[in-house]
Structures are given as structure tokens and as C-alpha cells.
Amino acid sequence: SAVISQKPSRDICQRGTSLTIQCQVDSQVTMMFWYRQQPGQSLTLIATANQGSEATYESGFVIDKFPISRPNLTFSTLTVSNMSPEDSSIYLCSGDRPGSGYTFGSGTRLTVV
Amino acid sequence: EDKVVQSPLSLVVHEGDTVTLNCSYEVTNFRSLLWYKQEKKAPTFLFMLTSSGIEKKSGRLSSILDKKELFSILNITATQTGDSAVYLCAVLFGNEKLTFGTGTRLTIIP
Numbered sequence: 001s002a003v004i005s006q007k008p009s010r011d012i013c014q015r016g017t018s019l020t021i022q023c024q025v026d027s028q029v030t031m032m033f034w035y036r037q038q039p040g041q042s043l044t045l046i047a048t049a050n051q052g053s054e055a056t057y058e059s060g061f062v063i064d065k066f067p068i069s070r071p072n073l074t075f076s077t078l079t080v081s082n083m084s085p086e087d088s089s090i091y092l093c094s095g096d097r098p099g100s101g102y103t104f105g106s107g108t109r110l111t112v113v
Numbered sequence: 114e115d116k117v118v119q120s121p122l123s124l125v126v127h128e129g130d131t132v133t134l135n136c137s138y139e140v141t142n143f144r145s146l147l148w149y150k151q152e153k154k155a156p157t158f159l160f161m162l163t164s165s166g167i168e169k170k171s172g173r174l175s176s177i178l179d180k181k182e183l184f185s186i187l188n189i190t191a192t193q194t195g196d197s198a199v200y201l202c203a204v205l206f207g208n209e210k211l212t213f214g215t216g217t218r219l220t221i222i223p
Contacts, residue, residue, distance in 0.1 A: 006155075031209055042201065043156070043213040090154050094211075101147055101161050102203075102211060107154025 006093055006105030013083055013112050020079045021091055021108045028073035029095035033102075034066070037090040049076040083112045115140040117204050119214035127222050130192050134200050134217045137184040142207030146178055146185050149201040151216070156201055159187070189219075197221045 003026040013019050023032065032049040046066055047055040055068035070076045080087055093105040116139045126132055136146065145163045149156035160169045162178035162185060169176050173192075178185045189196055202214040 033211070042215045043203075043211075045210060045212075048210070092155065096209060101158035102205075103158065104149075104155045109154060 004093060004095055004103055004105040006108060008108055009106060010109040011111070013110065015084050015112055017083055018079055018081045019083065019110060020077050021093070022077050023075070023093035023095075023105045025074045025095050029097060030073070031096045032070060032076045033094045033096075034068060034076075034078045035092040035094065037092065039089070043092065046078070049078075080110065083110075085112045088112045115204070115206070115212055117202060117212050117214035119200075119202050119217050121217060122215065123218040123220070125220045125222060126192060128192055128194060130221075131188065131190045132192060132219060134187040134189075134202075134219070135184060136186070136202030136214055138202075138204045138214075139183065140204050140206060140212065143180070143204060144207055145205040147203045147205065147211065148176055148185075148187050149203065151199045151201055152197075159200075192219075192221045194221045194223055 005024045007022055034046040035043040036046055037043050045058050046061045047057040047068055049055050049068050049070040051070045051073050065081055067079045088111050091108045094102050096102050118137050120135045145161050147161045148159040150159055160176045165178055165180040173190045176187045197220050199216045199218050201216045203211040205211055
């Protein structure tokens with residue numbers, strides 16, 4: 001499976017500010033995904049990051065709040081904009097390697113105060 | 114609506130016990146079912162199951178899929194304290210997306 005480096009590992013942010021999370025994959029992957037895991041909950045897909053085109057967002061998530069970039073097949077960023085305490089979660093990126101399972105980055109634990 | 118349900122939600126057992134975790138699903142365009150172990154933040158991949166009745170095994174862990182009854186089980190034998198984690202089941206659709214279950218929190222008491 002691909003190895004995905006994600007940063008920052010954790011951050012504490014003031015409400016109203018924005019945070020950009022980065023994921024770097026050690027090999028090219030066709031699809032990259034961004035998930036949110038709220039405290040005590042399972043993983044919820046935010047969007048699919050498409051290389052060279054706009055991300056595809058799931059119901060309940062919008063580009064203005066969670067802008068995503070995917071400039072190439074090994075890198076993606078997720079920005080959490082205009083943060084509120086409700087955005088406090090673990091954010092995870094994932095990449096597909098068909099037949100080998102979907103690998104996850106190490107995760108970003110975000111606390112908004 | 115596509116749905117993945119895991120049971121039990123939590124489980125506490127003594128070291129050395131055997132546990133069985135369950136995952137049932139209702140999805141369209143099913144492709145595969147995946148199991149993950151989550152200890153801190155990042156889920157780590159355990160198994161991917163595509164065909165019914167074929168057991169996948171890795172050490173003390175094993176898993177099997179029943180596509181007729183739409184469920185999978187994850188077995189852990191001779192449990193150790195290091196097995197304490199949240200175990201996540203996820204189903205892969207035809208559109209390459211994973212839908213996760215709620216997870217089972219497993220606690221192993223020494």
C-alpha cells in the first residue's frame with residue numbers, strides 16, 4: 001500500500017481562522033479522499049480530490065468551507081475555513097491502491113477554541 | 114440509502130479470549146468490504162474481502178464475507194492487550210467510495 005504523510009499532526013486554532021492540511025503520497029494514486037471523524041463517531045467522507053479538476057463534495061459539505069487542491073497525483077490539501085468549535089475533529093486523507101486497500105494518512109487532530 | 118452497521122458497539126473481554134465482530138451492509142453496486150484497526154488517529158488496513166466464503170487470515174485475525182446474507186465477521190483469537198482498538202468495517206461501492214460503519218470499540222483486560 002501507499003505511504004501517506006499528513007501534516008500537521010495536530011493543531012489548536014482560534015475560531016474564525018483557517019487551517020490547511022497537507023497530504024503527500026509516496027507514489028501516484030488515482031483517487032484521494034478527505035474524511036472527517038468527529039469525537040466518538042465514525043469516518044465521514046468530505047470529498048474526493050480529483051487531479052486537475054474541482055473536488056467532488058459529499059452532501060453536507062461545500063467548497064467554500066472545505067476548499068481542496070490536487071495539483072498532481074501525489075499531493076493534496078484540505079483547508080478548513082472560518083472555523084468554529086463544531087469543526088473540532090480528526091481529519092484524514094486517503095489514497096487508493098486497487099487491490100491493496102485504501103491507505104490513510106496519519107491524521108490531523110484539530111481543536112477549535 | 115446505503116448503510117453499514119457494526120455490532121456490538123463496544124466489547125470488553127479478558128486477555129486470551131476469542132472475539133467475533135460483526136458487520137452488515139445494505140449497499141448498491143457492492144465491490145468489496147474492508148476491515149481497519151484504529152488505535153489513535155489513522156486506521157490501519159487489515160483485510161479486503163471481495164468473494165463470499167473465502168477466509169482471509171493474518172496471524173490471530175481472520176475474516177470472511179457472506180455476500181448472500183450481506184455481512185462479514187472479524188475474528189480475533191487469543192486476544193492481547195495490543196488488540197484494544199476501534200475496529201472499523203467499510204464497504205467499497207462501484208464509484209470507488211468507502212462508507213464506514215460506526216465501529217466496534219474493543220477493550221482487552223489483562
